[in-house]
Amino acid sequence: MTVTELHFITVAEAARRIARRELSPVELTEAYLQRIGAFDDQLQSFVTLTADLARRQAKAAEAEIKRDGPRSPLHGIPYCLKDIVETAGIRTTGQSKLLADHIPAEDAVVAAKLRGARGILLGKTATWEFAHGGPSWDVLFPPAQNPWNTAHHPAGSSSGSGAAIAAGFAPATIGSDTGGSIRGPAAACGIAGLKPTYGLVSRRGVLPNCFSHDHVGPLAWTSEDVAILLSIVAGHDPRDPGSADVPARDYAAGIDAPVAGMVIGVPWRWFEEEAPCTPETRDGFNAALAMFRDLGATIRAVEPPPMQLFNDAKKIIAIAELYSIHEKDLKTRPELFGASLRYRIIAGSLVRAENYVQATRVRRDLAMAMQQVFTTIDLMMLPTGEPAGKLEPVPHSSLFTDPSYMTAFNVSGNPALSVCSGFAANGMPQSLQIVGRLFEDATVLRAGHAYEKATPWRNRRPALSRPPQAAVA
Amino acid sequence: MPPEPATRREIDVLARRAGLNLTDEHFEELVQAYGYVEQMLIRLRRARSYADEPAHVFVPTKFVPSEA
Numbered sequence: 249m250t251v252t253e254l255h256f257i258t259v260a261e262a263a264r265r266i267a268r269r270e271l272s273p274v275e276l277t278e279a280y281l282q283r284i285g286a287f288d289d290q291l292q293s294f295v296t297l298t299a300d301l302a303r304r305q306a307k308a309a310e311a312e313i314k315r316d317g318p319r320s321p322l323h324g325i326p327y328c329l330k331d332i333v334e335t336a337g338i339r340t341t342g343q344s345k346l347l348a349d350h351i352p353a354e355d356a357v358v359a360a361k362l363r364g365a366r367g368i369l370l371g372k373t374a375t376w377e378f379a380h381g382g383p384s385w386d387v388l389f390p391p392a393q394n395p396w397n398t399a400h401h402p403a404g405s406s407s408g409s410g411a412a413i414a415a416g417f418a419p420a421t422i423g424s425d426t427g428g429s430i431r432g433p434a435a436a437c438g439i440a441g442l443k444p445t446y447g448l449v450s451r452r453g454v455l456p457n458c459f460s461h462d463h464v465g466p467l468a469w470t471s472e473d474v475a476i477l478l479s480i481v482a483g484h485d486p487r488d489p490g491s492a493d494v495p496a497r498d499y500a501a502g503i504d505a506p507v508a509g510m511v512i513g514v515p516w517r518w519f520e521e522e523a524p525c526t527p528e529t530r531d532g533f534n535a536a537l538a539m540f541r542d543l544g545a546t547i548r549a550v551e552p553p554p555m556q557l558f559n560d561a562k563k564i565i566a567i568a569e570l571y572s573i574h575e576k577d578l579k580t581r582p583e584l585f586g587a588s589l590r591y592r593i594i595a596g597s598l599v600r601a602e603n604y605v606q607a608t609r610v611r612r613d614l615a616m617a618m619q620q621v622f623t624t625i626d627l628m629m630l631p632t633g634e635p636a637g638k639l640e641p642v643p644h645s646s647l648f649t650d651p652s653y654m655t656a657f658n659v660s661g662n663p664a665l666s667v668c669s670g671f672a673a674n675g676m677p678q679s680l681q682i683v684g685r686l687f688e689d690a691t692v693l694r695a696g697h698a699y700e701k702a703t704p705w706r707n708r709r710p711a712l713s714r715p716p717q718a719a720v721a
Numbered sequence: 722m723p724p725e726p727a728t729r730r731e732i733d734v735l736a737r738r739a740g741l742n743l744t745d746e747h748f749e750e751l752v753q754a755y756g757y758v759e760q761m762l763i764r765l766r767r768a769r770s771y772a773d774e775p776a777h778v779f780v781p782t783k784f785v786p787s788e789a
Contacts, residue, residue: 460777489783560761567758579740582747594747595754597739598732603762608775610765615776644750648757 254279255416256709259473260500262419263321266313273313273324277306277368280326284370284417287712290398293411295331295389296339297371302326305368312366320365321476321500327362327420330409331372332379332455333464335359338369342378342455343387345584346577356453357488358422358464358481365480370418374408379424379457380570381589382407383639394436394636395710396676401639403432405457409467410437414710420477421467426457427562428633428654430465431666431681436636438668438677438705440474440696441467443654445687446661447492449478450485456573458566459490460608461658470706471667471696475500478689492687499690507698508544512537513625518555523651525631532678533631536669539702540629540695550625553617558656561614563648564599564607571596591644611659618660619686627695628683632666635676653681663689667696668705677705726759 254276257265265271281299288294309324318324334340334352336359341347355363363369374392376382382404383391392407394400395415402411406423410433413421423430425443434441442465449464456462466477478499485491514537519525525533537547571578574585574593582590621628630653643649657664662683669680680699684692700706727735732752736743743751 486783556764560764564758564761564765579742582744587750590747591750591754594741594743594751595758597741597751598735598755599758603765605775606762606765606769608777609769609773610767612774612776645753645757648754648761 253416255283257419258470259322259325259419259468259476260470262325263318263476266324267318269314273306273309273368274303276324277302277326280370280418286714287415288417290712291393291395291411291415292390293373293392293408293415293417294328294371295341295343295374295408298338298369302368302370309366309368320480322362322420322480323366324368325420326368326370326418327422328370328373328409328412328418329359329421330375330406330423332375332424333359333422334453334455335369335372338372340372340455341388343375343389344377344586345388346581348388352453354453357450357485359453361481362422367420373412373421376405376407377586377589378455378574379405379426379429380592381586383642384586384588385641387586391639393639395712396438399638400636400676401436403436403636405429406433406441406467410434410439410441413437413439413467413469415712416709419468420473422464422477422481423467424454424457425463425465425658426461426566427658428652430463430467431632431654431664434467434666435632435677435679439467439469440471440665440667441465442474442478442663442665442689442693443657444478444482444689445492445663447490448482448494448687448689450483450488450491452485452488458569460565460569461562463658470700471665471693472500472503474665475503475690475693475697478693494687497690499693502690503694503697505694506544507540507695510545510626510695511624512540512545512547513550513621513628514547515552515628515630516549517551519630519653522555523653526634528672529631529634529678532670533680536680536699537629539699543698543702548625550621550628552621552656553614555651555653555656557610558614558659559652561607561610562655562659564603565611567592567596568599568604571599588644592647615660618656618662622662622685626684626691630681632679632681635672635674635678657683662686663692665692665696667699670705671708727755
């Protein structure tokens with residue numbers, strides 16, 4: 249599939265062409281709406297399409313740009329939002345029967361910022377139920393499917409967002425990540441997705457999953473586009489208790505700076521001994537490291553605490569907070585939850601106060617240990633995970649049993665980016681996770697960008713096609 | 722020595738004390754899930770001093786009304 253079609257344009261390129269008056273927001277918006285209409289029945293990435301709104305916004309943007317020029321790098325450019333991001337006047341369901349008719353009165357902070365940047369809202373995308381339970385077939389909408397192979401899942405919980413970007417339904421989206429929910433779909437769908445430093449992006453107006461681990465962040469085809477989106481949505485929000493009071497900055501500025509001289513740490517033990525990855529994934533990771541060596545970086549082994557401890561601390565904190573969020577509905581209308589989410593909420597009901605405090609004490613130790621590791625390196629790299637498997641029901645207990653290479657950085661709060669690092673033998677994307685020091689999100693994105701420029705993976709898109717029509721007798 | 726895993730009866734008592742009135746199906750979900758939770762709690766257990774603070778500490782300045 250050629251990457252020159254309009255719907256495959258990046259945010260950066262669209263912004264350049266719009267600024268030169270070579271591309272109309274109306275034309276661009278229509279290209280996405282037509283593609284969604286033609287192919288999203290195969291992927292089910294959108295749960296609410298705001299076509300009329302998008303066309304109105306595009307027309308207004310076109311007039312504004314003609315008159316005054318673009319006001320932001322997103323002016324006139326379409327985007328979509330994970331359906332846990334509240335949007336004023338537009339239903340926000342969390343993919344749950346509990347919120348089937350929920351129409352927020354106010355935008356989430358990120359939604360307001362993207363609207364203020366004059367982006368074009370195409371609609372809301374599929375998520376696991378309340379960003380936690382999935383994949384589920386017993387919730388408000390069916391699960392999204394992977395555009396690289398529709399028999400495969402796009403991971404979760406930002407499943408629709410990941411699928412939509414890869415499929416060319418939108419160039420930009422916002423998701424959330426509590427234990428890998430941006431990075432997992434980014435990895436599965438072969439795109440870039442950033443879990444920013446904890447507190448960099450306001451969580452206000454985003455349906456909570458776990459207060460202590462929720463991160464809101466961008467997904468897009470490239471790291472450069474992610475950087476552009478981050479520049480728009482990042483910033484202190486005094487009404488979000490977890491918001492970091494750090495100055496706003498342009499995360500795309502300096503993104504072309506070389507990575508030569510950087511020291512990259514690799515926690516080999518995590519994915520070679522504790523939870524071994526497949527030989528194919530390890531080979532792909534080694535190839536990515538070799539590329540960074542070629543770019544002038546130095547690689548060394550690092551020894552953070554065991555991954556299991558990060559996972560255990562995270563899960564105890566997560567299910568206790570999850571239960572506190574959904575306690576009332578669990579007690580009064582449990583049948584409205586999907587089974588996957590209900591299983592996880594119920595588990596949290598018996599976490600005692602001393603268990604929760606103990607988990608947060610362990611969290612403190614782990615966070616300190618991780619930041620100590622980062623005093624000796626500039627970046628940490630490891631696989632994000634295995635390529636996406638088949639879309640099929642998984643045991644509810646997989647939350648507790650499946651290891652994750654991503655969770656540690658929700659516990660520590662470090663920025664973590666997933667980028668496409670090639671393709672497995674079965675054609676599914678492979679992925680590389682790039683982690684940085686706290687608030688050095690720009691460095692992480694710079695490394696992702698350097699890697700993408702040095703490799704051919706951004707030239708390959710999934711091929712969507714219509715099945716042949718059945719012959720009429 | 723770690724405690725014995727909670728029995729079904731004990732889980733039932735704990736659930737009722739938590740205010741949960743579960744169907745048979747949901748109770749079975751809880752019994753299974755709690756088995757995994759207990760294993761995580763055991764792995765997280767360790768000796769602590771009195772002064773061992775949690776990661777989530779109250780910072781009162783976060784709640785000062787903003788001037789905006």
